[in-house]
Amino acid sequence: MRNLNQDNLTEAVIARLADTPDLRLKEIMTALVQHLHDFAREVKLTEAEWRRGIEFLTATGHKCTGTRQxxxxxxxxxxxxxxxxxxxxxxxxxxxxxxxxxxxxxxxxxxxxxxxxxxxxxxxxxxxxxxxxxxxxxxxxxxxxxxxxxxxxxxxxxxxxxxxxxxxxxxxxxxxxxxxxxxxxxxxxxxxxxxxxxxxxxxxxxxxxxxxxxxxxxxxxxxxxxxxxxxxxxxxxxxxxxxxxxxxxxxxxxxxxxxxxxxxxxxxxxxxxxxx
Incomplete structure (x- = not known):
């Protein structure tokens, strides 16, 4: 699908999950995509804020060890x-x-x-x-x-x-x-x-x-x-x-x-x- 925009992108992503064989995984991922996209729209997330969020999650992963989660x-x-x-x-x-x-x-x-x-x-x-x-x-x-x-x-x-x-x-x-x-x-x-x-x-x-x-x-x-x-x-x-x-x-x-x-x-x- 081409020419995706902020109005139809969420539906396109959810459509790609249609063939997920694990029905519970399909349910969770569909809801996750829907809520994540709705969140981004609600707060009008900027690209700089998105990058900062990725950096935060990356740093969180780097801080994890065998004795600290x-x-x-x-x-x-x-x-x-x-x-x-x-x-x-x-x-x-x-x-x-x-x-x-x-x-x-x-x-x-x-x-x-x-x-x-x-x-x-x-x-x-x-x-x-x-x-x-x-x-x-x-x-x-x-x-x-x-x-x-x-x-x-x-x-x-x-x-x-x-x-x-x-x-x-x-x-x-x-x-x-x-x-x-x-x-x-x-x-x-x-x-x-x-x-x-x-x-x-x-x-x-x-x-x-x-x-x-x-x-x-x-x-x-x-x-x-x-x-x-x-x-x-x-x-x-x-x-x-x-x-x-x-x-x-x-x-x-x-x-x-x-x-x-x-x-x-x-x-x-x-x-x-x-x-x-």
């Missing part, structure tokens, strides 16, 4: 990550709510027994975490797998530390037969998301705060139940209402109770949704 960070600060989570995790009342995955999960974390110290040298105030994993009807979820990760008191995850040759404040353990679990770690503290890349440039350009409230990451898996990816947030944190990635849910806010010896205790019970 700048595209996830970008999705997080745009609210797309949390929107996707909300649309795909409409659980029955009583189940623990899901929230964003975050850019600092890594596979292959060390395994620990209950009661072990997952901090493994990470700096921070000592904290004991204990709780249980149960199903929607109150049944204990025996031997559920819990993956846990968090930042230290300076706001850094282990994968952000150059020269560190072992995992810190990160680990895998299993609930006991009655669904209970406990481990030692450090107190969660608020921290800013990384701002040394394109996402940081975007936050500064839009005068947005990079701060996340203190939280502890969990991913919990068990046969017969939906996998849960969530955080537990520290009650009283000043950033609970301005989380840079929009991840806070009131049901995920809990108290870190100070103990007589100066350490802290977090107690939280998780409820998984059965697979239908």
């Amino acid at each position: 700048e595209f996830i960070l970008l999705s997080d600060v745009l609210g797309l990550s949390m929107l996707t989570v909300a649309m795909n995790n409409d659980k029955p009342r009583g189940c623990t709510e899901a929230t964003v995955f975050g850019p600092f999960y890594v596979e292959g974390a060390p395994h620990y027994e209950n009661g072990a110290d997952l901090a493994n040298g990470a700096s921070g105030t000592p904290c004991q975490v204990r709780g249980s994993v149960r199903g929607l009807n109150g049944e204990p979820v025996a031997h559920a797998t819990l993956e846990v990760w968090q930042a230290d008191d300076k706001g850094y995850y282990d994968v952000q530390k150059s020269g560190l040759d072992h995992a810190q404040a990160r680990g895998v353990l299993h609930a006991r037969g009655d669904g209970s679990f406990d481990f030692r770690t450090i107190v969660a503290e608020a921290y800013p998301i990384p701002t040394d890349g394109p996402v940081g440039d975007l936050l500064r350009a839009t005068k947005r705060s990079p701060w996340r409230p203190a939280h502890l990451h969990f991913m919990i898996r068990a046969e017969g139940y939906e996998t849960l990816v969530t955080h537990v947030f520290r009650n009283g944190d000043p950033y609970l209402d301005s989380d840079a990635v929009f991840g806070v849910r009131q049901s995920l806010v809990a108290d870190w109770a100070k103990q007589p010896d100066g350490s802290y205790l977090l107690e939280y019970n998780f409820v998984l949704n059965p697979v239908r």
Whole structure:
């Protein structure tokens, strides 16, 4: 087709997708093209702005490494990550709510027994975490797998530390037969998301705060139940209402109770949704 213009170009592009054998891919790409073109028309996108956008996405890709996902960070600060989570995790009342995955999960974390110290040298105030994993009807979820990760008191995850040759404040353990679990770690503290890349440039350009409230990451898996990816947030944190990635849910806010010896205790019970 020749002589395409701003009035008929979108239809021509969509027509080229007509023979896509994967119907879901066809649906997604058709909508993507339609919305992208409508966006360009709405804001009257200039060629210079288009080039700047390409440069921004290129820089985002260059910032990604095996231990840092700048595209996830970008999705997080745009609210797309949390929107996707909300649309795909409409659980029955009583189940623990899901929230964003975050850019600092890594596979292959060390395994620990209950009661072990997952901090493994990470700096921070000592904290004991204990709780249980149960199903929607109150049944204990025996031997559920819990993956846990968090930042230290300076706001850094282990994968952000150059020269560190072992995992810190990160680990895998299993609930006991009655669904209970406990481990030692450090107190969660608020921290800013990384701002040394394109996402940081975007936050500064839009005068947005990079701060996340203190939280502890969990991913919990068990046969017969939906996998849960969530955080537990520290009650009283000043950033609970301005989380840079929009991840806070009131049901995920809990108290870190100070103990007589100066350490802290977090107690939280998780409820998984059965697979239908």
